[in-house]
Amino acid sequence: MNHSKSYRLANYRLMAFICGALLLVLAAAMLLPLVVSLIVDDGALPALLISEAVNIVLGCLLYFLAGHRHDNELLGRESFWTTAFAWILVPLAGAVPFMLPPLSLSPADAIFESVSGFTTTGSSVIPSPESLPLSLLLWRHISQWLGGLGLMLIIVALHRNLRVGSLRLYDAEFSGTVQRKLHPRIATSVSYMWQVYLILTVVLFAGLLACGNGLRSSFCLALSAVSTGGFLPSSDALASANVPSLVLIGLFMWFSGVNVALLHHLFHGRVSNLFRDDEFRTYSAVSLFAALACFLALSFSGGNSWHSLGYGLFHVSSTISTCGLVLDNSVDWPPLVGVVTFLLIILGASSGSTGGGIKVKRIMILRRYVNNYISRMLHPNVVFSVRLNGVSLSGDYVAKVFAFLFLYVLFVVAGGVVLALCGCDIPTALTVAAANIANLGPTPLINSLSPLFSYAALPLAAKVSLMVLMIAGRIEIFALLALFSPAYWHKR
């Protein structure tokens, strides 16, 4: 028996095992639409059965044949690869039901819809969701919910003896922005996060039912709001909803943009933890300020003030949490609302939440660093440290934030260029790129810029680049780059 580790490029077996496990989770989740289809007989049963079979066969193949549990060490680059790979494989597997009849979308469209679901973006190539068979509609919303907290977090919670690899997977998906774990054991802290997520979903679902919404729209809207997804069960689902439901949805969307760890403290009655957190305070302040700006702008341009207030709050909550549930697409906006919306798209939600974007925490770090830097220009010998929540951050950490910002801007610009080449005007192109990398998806801003814009009409190149943006935004870019960076493939 030899213990000097023979060289391996990667622990392929464990990577395969993880991907297999995810496919089996997918298969389990697909049982719900399958049963629904069986009951209501909506014509999608064959499609679902086929994709269920694909998931199970492929999943079992990866899980049982290639999978090997005992060598459970996952090195840094392997965890990046696994993360990126899983985020490509799972949406592909999830797209199968959309490709088959009765829907028969083209592969590109089906994959776009699935990527958009799992990354909780919510951009859709299907113009009227009410025309979808019920089971496929449910599948679209379930995919958002599964992707909401992150695919790797499913693995970490389920596969407890992954040892060190767990933290690496968790880090790869969150780019190391998450603060202290909730429990010394990573698997336990992740299961706390799932508890919070589940509670939010169930409470919102029950609340929406109590407000008199139908089973179908309550379920779909609850999944969309808590996962900060953005798919709608029907085009007028929100326009026709009553005020209490909208208040409820707005509130839950906003809370879904808060760090899940903080919500865990909140659920355990440690409210002060919430308000001591720098990021939460900034997130709240920005939200209120933006809502106020929208309210004033809409009131001055002649809107009913109650309506303007409600609209402003809901819109800001939907945008800052990168949820993208659109209340009303046909608004004639004052310019200020558009500007505020664009800024919120760039900002994004809190770190460690289901939302996307650059994240409030990173912007705070950058702002503090720049402040300090300016003071260095005045006092060349000043010693400073960037502090967040009373803890000073290392230079490495700040450098990583800068690197992220650079990559993020680069991706938005590159995506914008592709869209512009495909015929969008430049403001629309940049907005669409920014909204998709932030996993926001639908926003009234796109419609107010070019009312005729539709994802379905985009050429293939634009769809592919948007898919790349969605995945990049969801796994915070670094993990995706690791898959394509030659340095990661070299033997050392």
Place this chain on the structure above:
Amino acid sequence: MNIIIAGDGEVGFHLAKQLTELSFNITVVDPHSELLKKLESESDLLTIAGEATSPRILEEANVRECDLFLAVLHDESVNLMACCLARKLGAKKTVARVSNAELLGDRHRSMFRELGVDEMVCPERIAAKEITNLLNNNVATETFDFTGGLLTMYLLRLDRGSAVVGLSVKDLSQTYHSLRAHIVATVRNGETIIPHADFVFREGDLAYIISERQQLDEIKKVVGKETVKVKNAMIAGGGRIGRYAALTLKDRLSITLIEEDRRRCSELSEILGNTLIINGDATDIDLLKEEGLANQDAFIAVTNSSETNVLTCLHAKQLGVKKTIALVENTGFISLSQDIGIDTIINKKLITASYIARFIVTAEAVSSKWLSGTNAELIEFVVGKRSAATRKPIGELKVPHDATIGGIVRDDKVLLPSRDTQLAAGDRVVVFMLPKVMAQVARLFKGNDIPFFSHLDSDSL
């Protein structure tokens, strides 16, 4: 079980890593945030950068729900203070590392209990104790008692001319079937090997043998080791370990102690009666020769510098000293030092960690020995009620390839494991394993009993 480890460097980190493997929930409090980041990326535990004596930091570490608080910083007053605080803030049991052996006695135990310090550990004294043990039965380079002394682990080097060299495991058991001993592992060129039937022993292998104490003479005969009668010894370094070692050995052996610091020399001369205390530099080989290094039976190098200890030991070996013991603090050096011929390496970190692990007795794991020179571990388990291990004989159990059962104690009687042995609940089993299979092995013995704490008896010190 939730354990908080307050440390300032390697002892704490080592403990944390090992205990994480045993599926405890570990939180490490340490002032070095950069080192913590590395630790956290290597093990599944929580780290908090800060001082262990800050109540705020302790509360952040969730001391209220802490079952065991270990303070293993270098400074004993910090450890005692941290334990007091942790106890008042809710820790159920506290252990402090101390450097003053005076605190350890039974006389003050209740006073410290009242203050909130349940147990105290003095690594220097344990190291000194280990040195005395090794000189007493100087065949082995490392020994450790399990199951209250019924089973003992010996580490022996297979020298040229040993009858075992050239034999395979199968041959060995046929030739010496009366020998009640089990070779659980060998280390060859720094690599740990669990010998299966066709494995052939070679000269220079280090063999980990588990056996009863009475069998030592038999083992000696088979392995071809002769006991060296140690009459005199030279100790280089008059720090705490050197002092404790000299204190325990001075009545039986004639001791020469070399210490560089003149003031410390005069302090030592006050407590050490019949010991020759020489003021000088241990790296000065001429001085050592002049003081009769070549005529010594044993040479013990315990200065603060690991390099000095290794080099002076090599020199002593060259001059014909039969037994050399070196204190090596850098764990990376250990296997290398053993390869180049130093008999025994003492490492305070490993000793302390092994020792503290005795406090953390669960239903399954009773005591454990973290071995120097290899990353493997010996752990004593109690077979749990209705555990997987009780269902089939050993040969059919799914024992991982990187683990082997070394010995079994049932009702105070030693059994040597064979393929047909059937384990029963309550048996104590000593298992040799690599850390990566630890969780799997622990699962084999896990029953439905409730974990409990052990109580340390003070004479084991």
